[in-house]
Amino acid sequence: MSDERAEISRAGVDEAAFSGLVESHRRELHAHCYRILGSVDDADDALQETLVAAWRGLGGFAGRSSPRTWLYRIATTRCLNMLRTRSRRPQLAPVPPFTPPEPSGSFEASWLQPYPDALLDAVDPAARTLARESVELAFVAALQALPPRQAAALVLCDVLGFSLTETAEVLDTRATAVKGLLQRARAAVPVSRRTARDEACARTAQRFADAFARDDVEAMVALLTDSAWLAMPPAPQQYDGPEAIARFLRSSARGRPGGRYHLVPVRAGGSPAFACYLAGAARGLVVVLPADGGERITGLVRFLDDDLHRRFGLPDRIDAVLT
Missing domain, CATH: 1.10.1740.10 (RNA polymerase sigma factor, region 2, helix turn helix motif)
Incomplete structure (x- = not known):
């Protein structure tokens, strides 16, 4: 045997x-x-x-x-x-305490959540870089737009390294069918390989966090690429481009009760992120998606989930973080 x-x-x-x-x-x-x-x-x-x-x-x-x-x-x-x-x-979008500006579009993946880097600590160190790249928020969000079997074929072959034959066994189909699924998925969602430097990403994210905490919209917008976008799952609104993002950030700052945010750095899907505390209590998470090179920001995802910080081992109150 x-x-x-x-x-x-x-x-x-x-x-x-x-x-x-x-x-x-x-x-x-x-x-x-x-x-x-x-x-x-x-x-x-x-x-x-x-x-x-x-x-x-x-x-x-x-x-x-x-x-x-x-x-x-x-x-x-x-x-x-x-x-x-x-x-x-069920994903219920919270009602904002202000009237937001008209969004540019909609964010369909209302169920999207970030993946804490700490969950990958037990992965084989040789495979950890690829594991983090393959749970990056932008990549995972793009997978959500694919037909499920295409997404599964792409993950099995291009992330996990399964052969066409092995993937066919997993999906209970033929290798030729997997090849077709894979071709269509690759055309829509190429597997990314990060080119940005971690140090540059960390510096840019910290500059954004500092500006976010003091409601300095001009400083935040200066860090964005021309094609940057902002989404806030589970809310369906999406804001595309620096001008639309700036309008939303200004409205949010004017209408927000409880003073300014205090941000605590974490890592989510290999990207810089910050848990947000308002009036001492946890209020969601912001993930910063750096552009190639790490000096600019191509996407912001503000998660409106007041329980999400617990996934990152953080307490409910900021007092416990500061002591």
């Missing part, structure tokens, strides 16, 4: 052996579910369903593929089922 078959055989009768089998894949499976679903909350649910299904299905595992491929097949199926049935948590 091969080592893999013996491992599966032991896991089939021993919960501790099963835990050992899946533990080395748990973090990467969670990140995989996040890429397809775009939500950390939904990824939690999909991972839990994957582990339950794997435990129950051990008896039917024939060893024709590796445990890793088998687990990814279960996880991908669970994610696609969630998308097919649209079993997402």
Whole structure:
């Protein structure tokens, strides 16, 4: 009996052996579910369903593929089922305490959440850079606009390095079908490779945070590219271009109760981010998406979720951060 078959055989009768089998894949499976679903909350649910299904299905595992491929097949199926049935948590956009200006467009992925970098700390260091690039917010947001099977094929092949044959096994289809899915997905969403320098990104993000905290709209806008955009999930509004963003920021500053923000730096999907505290209480998160080179900002995502800071290990009150 091969080592893999013996491992599966032991896991089939021993919960501790099963835990050992899946533990080395748990973090990467969670990140995989996040890429397809775009939500950390939904990824939690999909991972839990994957582990339950794997435990129950051990008896039917024939060893024709590796445990890793088998687990990814279960996880991908669970994610696609969630998308097919649209079993997402309801996303209610908060009512702003001011009248916002007319948006430029709409942001469709209201369920989008940022992925805390800390969740990738257990990933193999050799693969960590790619893992962070593949949970970058702009990339994950673009995946949400693809048909689900195209998104899954792109992630499996171009992020995880599965062959066409392995991906066909995961998606329960033929390699020729995967090739077609992959071609269409690549045309719409090329997998990014960051060229910006981390130090430059950090400096630009800190300059933006300083200006944000003092409501210096001119200083914020000076850091934006001409094509910069601002989204605020779960709110549907999107503002495109520096002028539209400036109008929104000015309206927000005028209509905001409770004084100015205090920002605490974190990392989300390999990008600089800041947890926002207003009147001492947590009030969402801002993720800064740097342009190539790191000196300018191409996108801002302001998450209007007052519980999101807990994903980054931060307390509910700023007092606990400052002491």
